[in-house]
Amino acid sequence: MSTILSVSNIHCGACAARVTRAIQNVEPSAVPQVDVATGRVTLDKAGDTGAILAALDKAGYPASLAQ
Ligand SMILES: [Cu+2]
Structure with a gap:
Protein backbone atom coordinates (compact mmCIF):
# COMPACT_ATOMS: atom_id res chain seq x y z
CA MET A 1 0.00 0.00 0.00
CA SER A 2 1.41 3.37 -0.93
CA THR A 3 1.15 6.71 0.83
CA ILE A 4 0.67 9.97 -1.05
CA LEU A 5 1.92 13.24 0.39
CA SER A 6 1.04 16.71 -0.79
CA VAL A 7 4.28 18.68 -0.50
CA SER A 8 4.68 22.47 -0.78
CA ASN A 9 7.54 24.37 -2.44
CA ILE A 10 8.66 21.74 -4.95
CA HIS A 11 9.64 23.77 -8.01
CA CYS A 12 12.33 21.84 -9.83
CA GLY A 13 14.50 18.77 -9.93
CA ALA A 14 16.78 20.11 -7.20
CA CYS A 15 13.79 20.48 -4.89
CA ALA A 16 12.71 16.94 -5.77
CA ALA A 17 16.19 15.68 -4.90
CA ARG A 18 16.15 17.49 -1.55
CA VAL A 19 12.71 16.10 -0.77
CA THR A 20 13.89 12.61 -1.65
CA ARG A 21 16.95 13.01 0.57
CA ALA A 22 14.90 14.33 3.50
CA ILE A 23 12.58 11.32 3.25
CA SER A 29 14.97 2.16 2.06
CA ALA A 30 12.18 4.39 0.75
CA VAL A 31 12.02 5.13 -2.97
CA PRO A 32 9.79 8.21 -3.19
CA GLN A 33 8.27 9.18 -6.53
CA VAL A 34 8.25 12.99 -6.66
CA ASP A 35 5.93 14.72 -9.13
CA VAL A 36 7.34 18.23 -9.52
CA ALA A 37 4.28 19.49 -11.43
CA THR A 38 1.75 18.59 -8.75
CA GLY A 39 3.91 18.50 -5.61
CA ARG A 40 2.69 14.98 -4.94
CA VAL A 41 5.09 12.48 -3.49
CA THR A 42 4.23 8.80 -3.57
CA LEU A 43 5.87 6.54 -1.03
CA ASP A 44 6.00 2.85 -1.83
CA LYS A 45 5.58 2.05 1.85
CA ALA A 46 4.04 3.99 4.68
CA GLY A 47 6.84 3.91 7.25
CA ASP A 48 6.85 6.58 9.95
CA THR A 49 4.74 9.18 8.20
CA GLY A 50 4.84 11.58 11.14
CA ALA A 51 8.64 11.59 11.15
CA ILE A 52 8.71 12.05 7.37
CA LEU A 53 6.34 15.03 7.55
CA ALA A 54 8.47 16.57 10.32
CA ALA A 55 11.66 16.08 8.30
CA LEU A 56 10.10 17.66 5.20
CA ASP A 57 8.87 20.62 7.23
CA LYS A 58 12.38 21.10 8.63
CA ALA A 59 13.83 20.93 5.11
CA GLY A 60 11.52 23.74 3.98
CA TYR A 61 8.92 21.58 2.27
CA PRO A 62 5.82 21.54 4.46
CA ALA A 63 3.73 18.51 3.62
CA SER A 64 0.50 16.82 4.52
CA LEU A 65 -1.09 13.48 3.85
CA ALA A 66 -2.98 13.55 0.54
CA GLN A 67 -4.77 10.29 1.28
CU1 LIG B 1 13.81 23.63 -6.89
Whole structure:
Protein backbone atom coordinates (compact mmCIF):
# COMPACT_ATOMS: atom_id res chain seq x y z
CA MET A 1 0.00 0.00 0.00
CA SER A 2 1.41 3.37 -0.93
CA THR A 3 1.15 6.71 0.83
CA ILE A 4 0.67 9.97 -1.05
CA LEU A 5 1.92 13.24 0.39
CA SER A 6 1.04 16.71 -0.79
CA VAL A 7 4.28 18.68 -0.50
CA SER A 8 4.68 22.47 -0.78
CA ASN A 9 7.54 24.37 -2.44
CA ILE A 10 8.66 21.74 -4.95
CA HIS A 11 9.64 23.77 -8.01
CA CYS A 12 12.33 21.84 -9.83
CA GLY A 13 14.50 18.77 -9.93
CA ALA A 14 16.78 20.11 -7.20
CA CYS A 15 13.79 20.48 -4.89
CA ALA A 16 12.71 16.94 -5.77
CA ALA A 17 16.19 15.68 -4.90
CA ARG A 18 16.15 17.49 -1.55
CA VAL A 19 12.71 16.10 -0.77
CA THR A 20 13.89 12.61 -1.65
CA ARG A 21 16.95 13.01 0.57
CA ALA A 22 14.90 14.33 3.50
CA ILE A 23 12.58 11.32 3.25
CA GLN A 24 15.46 8.87 2.94
CA ASN A 25 17.11 10.36 6.04
CA VAL A 26 14.08 9.02 7.90
CA GLU A 27 13.39 5.93 5.80
CA PRO A 28 16.64 4.88 4.10
CA SER A 29 14.97 2.16 2.06
CA ALA A 30 12.18 4.39 0.75
CA VAL A 31 12.02 5.13 -2.97
CA PRO A 32 9.79 8.21 -3.19
CA GLN A 33 8.27 9.18 -6.53
CA VAL A 34 8.25 12.99 -6.66
CA ASP A 35 5.93 14.72 -9.13
CA VAL A 36 7.34 18.23 -9.52
CA ALA A 37 4.28 19.49 -11.43
CA THR A 38 1.75 18.59 -8.75
CA GLY A 39 3.91 18.50 -5.61
CA ARG A 40 2.69 14.98 -4.94
CA VAL A 41 5.09 12.48 -3.49
CA THR A 42 4.23 8.80 -3.57
CA LEU A 43 5.87 6.54 -1.03
CA ASP A 44 6.00 2.85 -1.83
CA LYS A 45 5.58 2.05 1.85
CA ALA A 46 4.04 3.99 4.68
CA GLY A 47 6.84 3.91 7.25
CA ASP A 48 6.85 6.58 9.95
CA THR A 49 4.74 9.18 8.20
CA GLY A 50 4.84 11.58 11.14
CA ALA A 51 8.64 11.59 11.15
CA ILE A 52 8.71 12.05 7.37
CA LEU A 53 6.34 15.03 7.55
CA ALA A 54 8.47 16.57 10.32
CA ALA A 55 11.66 16.08 8.30
CA LEU A 56 10.10 17.66 5.20
CA ASP A 57 8.87 20.62 7.23
CA LYS A 58 12.38 21.10 8.63
CA ALA A 59 13.83 20.93 5.11
CA GLY A 60 11.52 23.74 3.98
CA TYR A 61 8.92 21.58 2.27
CA PRO A 62 5.82 21.54 4.46
CA ALA A 63 3.73 18.51 3.62
CA SER A 64 0.50 16.82 4.52
CA LEU A 65 -1.09 13.48 3.85
CA ALA A 66 -2.98 13.55 0.54
CA GLN A 67 -4.77 10.29 1.28
CU1 LIG B 1 13.81 23.63 -6.89
